[in-house]
Amino acid sequence: MLGTALTIRSSEHDDVTLKGADHHAAHDFSEQITAAWTRFNLAALEKVAARLDRILADVLSLSAPSLYPAACQIAPLVDDARALDASLLSKLNAEAIGAEVVARIAPVRKFATDPRTIRANAIAAFVTAELDRWKDFFDTIESKPLTPEQRLSVVVDEDATLVLAGAGSGKTSVITAKAAYLVKAGIRQPEEILLLAFAKNAAEEMSERVEARSGVPIVARTFHAIAYDIIGIVEGSKPALADHATDDMAFSNLIKQILKGLVYRLSEVSKAIIQFFAHFLVEPKTEWDFKTKHDFYTHMESQDLRTLQGEKVKSYEELQIANWLYENGVDYEYEPLYGHKVSEIGRRDYQPDFRLTESGIYIEHFGVRREKARDGSERLVTAPFVDRDEYLAGMDWKRKVHAEHQTTLIETYSYERQEGRLLTGLAEKLAPHVTLNPRPVDTIYDRIVELKQVDDFSKLLGTFLRKFKSGGYSLQDCETKSDRMKLGKRARAFLDVFAPVFEEYQKRLEGRIDFEDMILRAARYAEDGRYVSPFRHILVDEFQDISQSRARLVKALKAQHPDVRVFAVGDDWQSIFRFAGSDIHLMRYFGREFGGSFDGEAGVHRTVDLGRTFRSVDQIAFAARTFVLRNPAQIEKQIVPAGTATEPAIRVVSVSKGEDEAKLNELLAALS
Numbered sequence: 037m038l039g040t041a042l043t044i045r046s047s048e049h050d051d052v053t054l055k056g057a058d059h060h061a062a063h064d065f066s067e068q069i070t071a072a073w074t075r076f077n078l079a080a081l082e083k084v085a086a087r088l089d090r091i092l093a094d095v096l097s098l099s100a101p102s103l104y105p106a107a108c109q110i111a112p113l114v115d116d117a118r119a120l121d122a123s124l125l126s127k128l129n130a131e132a133i134g135a136e137v138v139a140r141i142a143p144v145r146k147f148a149t150d151p152r153t154i155r156a157n158a159i160a161a162f163v164t165a166e167l168d169r170w171k172d173f174f175d176t177i178e179s180k181p182l183t184p185e186q187r188l189s190v191v192v193d194e195d196a197t198l199v200l201a202g203a204g205s206g207k208t209s210v211i212t213a214k215a216a217y218l219v220k221a222g223i224r225q226p227e228e229i230l231l232l233a234f235a236k237n238a239a240e241e242m243s244e245r246v247e248a249r250s251g252v253p254i255v256a257r258t259f260h261a262i263a264y265d266i267i268g269i270v271e272g273s274k275p276a277l278a279d280h281a282t283d284d285m286a287f288s289n290l291i292k293q294i295l296k297g298l299v300y301r302l303s304e305v306s307k308a309i310i311q312f313f314a315h316f317l318v319e320p321k322t323e324w325d326f327k328t329k330h331d332f333y334t335h336m337e338s339q340d341l342r343t344l345q346g347e348k349v350k351s352y353e354e355l356q357i358a359n360w361l362y363e364n365g366v367d368y369e370y371e372p373l374y375g376h377k378v379s380e381i382g383r384r385d386y387q388p389d390f391r392l393t394e395s396g397i398y399i400e401h402f403g404v405r406r407e408k409a410r411d412g413s414e415r416l417v418t419a420p421f422v423d424r425d426e427y428l429a430g431m432d433w434k435r436k437v438h439a440e441h442q443t444t445l446i447e448t449y450s451y452e453r454q455e456g457r458l459l460t461g462l463a464e465k466l467a468p469h470v471t472l473n474p475r476p477v478d479t480i481y482d483r484i485v486e487l488k489q490v491d492d493f494s495k496l497l498g499t500f501l502r503k504f505k506s507g508g509y510s511l512q513d514c515e516t517k518s519d520r521m522k523l524g525k526r527a528r529a530f531l532d533v534f535a536p537v538f539e540e541y542q543k544r545l546e547g548r549i550d551f552e553d554m555i556l557r558a559a560r561y562a563e564d565g566r567y568v569s570p571f572r573h574i575l576v577d578e579f580q581d582i583s584q585s586r587a588r589l590v591k592a593l594k595a596q597h598p599d600v601r602v603f604a605v606g607d608d609w610q611s612i613f614r615f616a617g618s619d620i621h622l623m624r625y626f627g628r629e630f631g632g633s634f635d636g637e638a639g640v641h642r643t644v645d646l647g648r649t650f651r652s653v654d655q656i657a658f659a660a661r662t663f664v665l666r667n668p669a670q671i672e673k674q675i676v677p678a679g680t681a682t683e684p685a686i687r688v689v690s691v692s693k694g695e696d697e698a699k700l701n702e703l704l705a706a707l708s
Contacts, residue, residue, distance in 0.1 A: 042066065077132035080124055088144065091117050095147045098158035100165065103223070104193035105158040107634035108599050114151045114635060121148040151635050166191040170217065177216060177249055178209045185646045189605075190214050193223075194642035195632030198579070198623070199605040200673050204651025207605045211242065211577055214603060216250030218573055230571040230593070231256040234578050242577065256577075259586050260551055263558035270561045278548040291494040291501070294540045299481045306477040308532040313484050314344060314359040316526040317493065320352050322450065323403055323419035332421065343370070344483055353453055354389060354401055360459050363480060365473035366466075367393040374398075376441045386437060388445075395469050397444045399462075402431055405451040444469065497537055500530075504538065505552035506585035507619075511535055555585040562592035569596045579606030580623050587622050587629060594630070602630045608671050609664050624671060648676040655685035 039056035042065060046052070054062075081088070094113050098105060125145055130138050147154050167174075167187055174190070175181040182190070186206060189199045190213045201207030215231060218224045231246070233239040233256050242256040257265075268274040280286040299306040318339045326332040341349050343358040347370045354370075361368050374386040375396070390399040404416040404427070418424045438445040446465045452458040463472075484490055504514070511531060518527035549557070561567040571593055576582065582590075582604075594600045604626065611620045622629050627639035634640045649657055654677040661675045691699045 044069070073129075074132045077128050078137075081128065081133065081137065084120065084124060087116075087120065088141065091120060091144055092140070095143050095154070098147075098154055099161065101158050101162045104162055104166075104191065105155055106193055106599075106601065107155075107195045107632040107640040108601075110151065110155050110158075111632070111634050112598075114148070117144050117148040117151075121145055152637075155634070163188065163191055170221075173217065173220065174213070177213045178206075182206075182209060182213060183646070183648050185644060185648060186210050186213065189644040189646065190217050192642050192644055193601055193603075194640065196602045196626065196630040196641040197604070198626045198641060198643045199603070200607060200643060200645045200647075200671065201605050202607050202646065202649055202673060202675065203610060204649040204678070205607075205646035206648075206650060207577070207607075207646070208242070208245065210646070211575055211605055212246050212249050214575060215246045215254050216252050219252045219254070220250065224573050226252060226254050227570055228572040229254050230262065230574045232262065232574065232576045232590075233258055234581050236261075238577065259589065260554055263554045263589060266558040266561055266567045267554065270566045276548045277554075278545055278550045281550045281554075288491075288494055288498055290541070290544070291498045291537065292490060294537050294544070295490065295494065295497070296481070296485075298536055298540065300478055302536065303477070305533075305536045306481070308529070308536075310363070310477050310480050310484075312529045312533050313489060313493070314363055314480075315356055316529040317489060318352065318355065320524075320526055322352055322453075323422065324405065324450065327420050329421040332419075342487060342489070344480065344487070345370075346487060351401075351403070353403075353448075353450060353458065356453070356458060357390065357399065357401060357448065357462060360462065361390070361392075363475060365475050366470055368399075369393060374437070375443065376437075378437055386434070388434070392466075392470060395444075397446060397466070397469050398438065399446045399448065400431075400434055401448045401450075403427070403450045404431075405449075405454055497534060500534060501538060501541060502552055503583070503619075504534075505550075506555065506583045508556060508585065508588070552585060555583075555589055559585065559589040559592045562589065562596065565596075569593045569600075572597060572600050574600065574602050576602070576604045577606075579604035580608050580611040580620060581606070582619070582622050584619050584622070587619075591630065604630070609673075620669075624669065645673050647674045650678050653677055653679045653681040653685055655681040659686055 040059040040062040042054045042057050042062040044052045057065075091113065095117065098110075103109070121144065125141050125148075128137075128141070170187075170191070174187045183206070186209060189197070189210050199207070199210055201210065211231070215229060218229060219226055231239075231242060231254055233242055236258055239256040239258050239261070243254065246252060246254050246256070264274055280290050295309065299309055318341060321335060323332050326335065336350070339352075341352065341355050343349055343355060344362040345358065345368075347358075349355050349358055349370060358368070358370060369391045371387045371389060372391045374388060375391075378386045388398040389401050391397070392399070403422070404418055406414050407417045408414055416424075416428060418427045435445065446462070446469075448458060448462055448465075452461050466472075503509075514531055515528075518524075518531070545553075558567070562569060574590055574593060576590065590602060594602055604623075606623055608620055608623050611623075626643070627641035631639035631641035652660070657675045657677040661673070664670050665672060689699055689703065
């Protein structure tokens with residue numbers, strides 16, 4: 037009677053209401069705007085019909101995928117589905133488009149909301165079907181049918197897949213089957229697969245095995261071979277290789293030559309070298325760093341506390357004193373019998389720490405530190421496992437002996453080293469009694485050579501040099517890390533020696549390259565696109581031996597195409613090439629280093645534990661597992677043993693120091 041109210045509702049604006057409209061006109065307008073609204077929704081949907089059909093088909097195919105739904109394959113689909121959902125699908129009204137269309141777009145909207153669950157279900161469906169589809173292949177590719185774990189590792193094809201292959205678990209079978217499967221399944225062409233091994237003979241053996249087992253001609257290569265090829269392709273020719281690159285003995289001798297040359301040629305460098313040998317060659321730990329006497333003596337036994345004069349001393353601080361005396365031309369005896377007979381029941385003959393030959397002065401080094409009480413008073417304390425009262429009584433007894441026999445005693449203390457003035461303090465105390473006559477550095481170095489200390493140190497320098505180059509580090513990086521880890525003066529002293537050695541080593545290359553240069557140069561060419569990689573699958577054997585530079589090359593090749601997969605087989609329990617630059621962190625943090633990204637998650641990867649060993653019975657396998665996992669940094673793996681032992685399978689043989697080789701030979705002879 038009074039007219040009709042017409043309201044248009046909006047999700048983005050305030051509702052608009054017209055009051056007092058003619059009833060028939062309002063109804064007519066309402067029907068027309070509803071029809072227009074429906075046409076608008078359907079027209080918008082029609083514009084993206086082809087795109088929607090494509091996304092919908094891809095999403096629906098995930099219920100039974102024909103290829104492994106890796107993160108790199110599905111991530112673009114997620115982006116596409118979410119973009120369409122945000123721009124249109126989420127804005128369409130169910131009333132306008134009707135129930136049938138709502139049902140049609142529902143799978144796309146669900147996928148955009150929860151792609152992780154849908155991908156996980158797709159992976160499970162693919163793996164189940166693929167294992168069944170390729171059963172005959174897995175039964176016959178090797179002389180024995182592959183285990184369930186080996187089969188799983190072959191069909192899994194994530195952006196990055198790590199196969200944990202313990203000793204005797206058949207890792208070579210896995211790599212052989214993986215390479216053959218990729219080609220036979222039509223996933224890759226042989227030239228798209230890069231099969232990497234660490235040693236030349238391992239690469240040759242793998243190539244032969246893959247072709248013999250599968251008929252697929254895939255050439256396995258070493259890291260150095262592929263790197264050298266990359267350099268040749270980019271530069272047009274391959275640079276000359278340094279003589280020592282393939283000869284560890286020549287490399288070690290070169291480092292020794294460089295050290296010797298620096299000692300005789302550059303005074304500042306020679307001082308740094310002698311300083312390291314005299315005071316930092318061994319780990320500078322004292323009794324204060326240990327809670328028990330057993331721990332302290334176990335550590336000391338493992339250190340060769342050999343002075344420049346040649347005798348073995350009992351502590352690091354005594355080593356510092358002895359070497360300082362030797363450097364400064366002060367002749368001494370270590371632990372001589374005291375010059376006067378001291379008779380005291382129950383006490384062995386008195387042997388002071390040092391006696392200076394020329395002056396007859398004695399030096400005693402006391403393992404005491406100073407500690408402040410709450411009232412501000414100071415007292416002497418001993419290491420945690422040393423009886424303080426007994427030790428202080430011994431100090432007093434020694435002082436009385438020297439007073440009674442009127443011999444000069446110079447005392448040094450652990451707290452002086454703690455305060456950084458052990459040797460300067462010793463110099464001040466000896467000044468009235470002794471004239472220092474420093475030995476020439478070349479004389480000291482010749483002595484170090486005599487003591488055979490240069491060989492081990494040269495190996496250490498060589499190892500560090502290779503890791504330094506392969507990691508692409510700078511000296512500043514090392515100094516920063518040393519400060520962060522609180523490595524102190526020993527690390528600084530080592531870097532003072534390493535820096536000039538490295539500089540001289542680089543000069544001596546004279547335009548040639550070593551293996552570290554080779555890998556890094558190839559990695560740079562792959563990173564900046566000067567080398568275009570044909571590889572879509574990179575299979576790496578003995579992955580536990582990978583170094584930072586090799587990892588950099590793999591990452592550079594992987595980054596060239598969005599669908600490249602890394603398939604790595606290894607066992608961190610068998611990592612023994614740290615000296616050659618291998619870095620176990622690359623395996624431990626495999627996902628972070630090589631993984632893909634999906635739905636906001638980085639480091640996406642898959643790990644398959646082969647677990648089953650064909651080599652060891654239960655008693656050996658489980659004992660080994662327990663032992664290795666004492667180190668919390670090792671990756672935890674399950675072990676399925678080869679069988680059950682019916683009698684003891686491990687024998688422990690106790691060996692005295694120096695007898696190990698003879699005992700081992702006896703055992704091997706008995707077994708033989």
